[in-house]
Amino acid sequence: MQKPIRRIAICTGGGDAPGLNAVIRATVTAAANRGWECMGIRDGFSGILQPERYPQGGVHLLTRDRVRGISHLGGTIIGTTNKGNPFHYPVPQSDGSVLDTDRSGEILAYFEREGIDALVSVGGDGSLTIANELHRKGLRVVGVPKTIDNDLDKTYTTFGFDTAVSFATECLDRLHSTAESHQRIMVVEVMGRYAGWIALHAGIAGGAHAILIPEIAYDLDKVVAKIAEREKEGRAYTLVVVAEGAVPKEGARALVAPSEIGHAERLGGVGEQVGHALAERTGKDTRVVVLGHLLRGGSPTAFDRLAALRFGTAAVRALDEGLSGVMVALAFPNVNYVTLEEVAGRMKAVPLDSDTLQTGRDLGVCFGD
Numbered sequence: 001m002q003k004p005i006r007r008i009a010i011c012t013g014g015g016d017a018p019g020l021n022a023v024i025r026a027t028v029t030a031a032a033n034r035g036w037e038c039m040g041i042r043d044g045f046s047g048i049l050q051p052e053r054y055p056q057g058g059v060h061l062l063t064r065d066r067v068r069g070i071s072h073l074g075g076t077i078i079g080t081t082n083k084g085n086p087f088h089y090p091v092p093q094s095d096g097s098v099l100d101t102d103r104s105g106e107i108l109a110y111f112e113r114e115g116i117d118a119l120v121s122v123g124g125d126g127s128l129t130i131a132n133e134l135h136r137k138g139l140r141v142v143g144v145p146k147t148i149d150n151d152l153d154k155t156y157t158t159f160g161f162d163t164a165v166s167f168a169t170e171c172l173d174r175l176h177s178t179a180e181s182h183q184r185i186m187v188v189e190v191m192g193r194y195a196g197w198i199a200l201h202a203g204i205a206g207g208a209h210a211i212l213i214p215e216i217a218y219d220l221d222k223v224v225a226k227i228a229e230r231e232k233e234g235r236a237y238t239l240v241v242v243a244e245g246a247v248p249k250e251g252a253r254a255l256v257a258p259s260e261i262g263h264a265e266r267l268g269g270v271g272e273q274v275g276h277a278l279a280e281r282t283g284k285d286t287r288v289v290v291l292g293h294l295l296r297g298g299s300p301t302a303f304d305r306l307a308a309l310r311f312g313t314a315a316v317r318a319l320d321e322g323l324s325g326v327m328v329a330l331a332f333p334n335v336n337y338v339t340l341e342e343v344a345g346r347m348k349a350v351p352l353d354s355d356t357l358q359t360g361r362d363l364g365v366c367f368g369d
Helices: 020-032 104-114 125-136 161-182 197-205 220-232 270-282 302-320 355-362
Strands: 007-012 037-041 059-061 089-092 098-101 118-123 141-145 185-190 210-212 238-243 255-257 286-290 326-331 334-339
Touching (some): 104 125, 118 125, 125 141, 161 238, 161 302, 185 270, 197 210, 197 355, 220 238, 270 286
Parallel strands (some): 141 326, 185 238, 185 286
């Protein structure tokens, strides 16, 4: 029989996303209403594994007062990181090399020593995979799905996605007028890693004429043909949305930096590649806009804010009901629970028979195929 919960902890890992603070507020408030304390771990698990970085403490009590009025704020008040997987922690050696080390036992020992009964882990695929491994080692864990990329399986959507799509769509709205005024090709690169959800949704909502996503290897000749077709119709400008993970039929994915111990590869640069190639092949004035981290910041939309609040309170309810090793998921009209085992290591790509994708095709959008 599990012992009663008196104290829990919350951590936020991976890239920041609008709605993280709303999850923190919901978790802390729902826990306090049950008489539980909630501790905030700084920067993923860094507050435990690198306490020397935090003169004020790497783990601290989150009170009602501390989380009051933060739901509308972007970012996360406890910080986040996409480095430092405790199961594959990079430890520098005296010879300059880096040793891949399992430090997960230090986290379990800390929870035991400090009387922390359970963890709410907020993050994307990497963070939830770590959460699942900690659950396997005996820690009571509930996961909360967070990523602007919307690439987590078993949930209709993740918070942060709607805000990212809304902002990208607004940017496309603005670019239409300047592209048309100058008869230019505008190439807009958006985040999304290996999934094309942001590019697809924002591109269609924002009236893009071509959308290149990782799920469909693109042929630039198809895009050039789309531009020529528009020219014949008297439309002298074209908007092309490119997901950062898009891959040409012949070529490799564009990278800023390769993967290394404790850190995944960094994508980026495909927008410049596509823009340069289109300028050469069409002779048209071409500009490239990289939205990048602008998609992560700012206040969450009402949809993302409400989803985050629902997720945070649902995580506490799950723990109160004795559940562990589960992730809260949005399954209209309710929030439900799925096992972390079903989520860990899985990516939700855009289905090729997606209604949204078909909508784009029926509207005449070119997908490079």
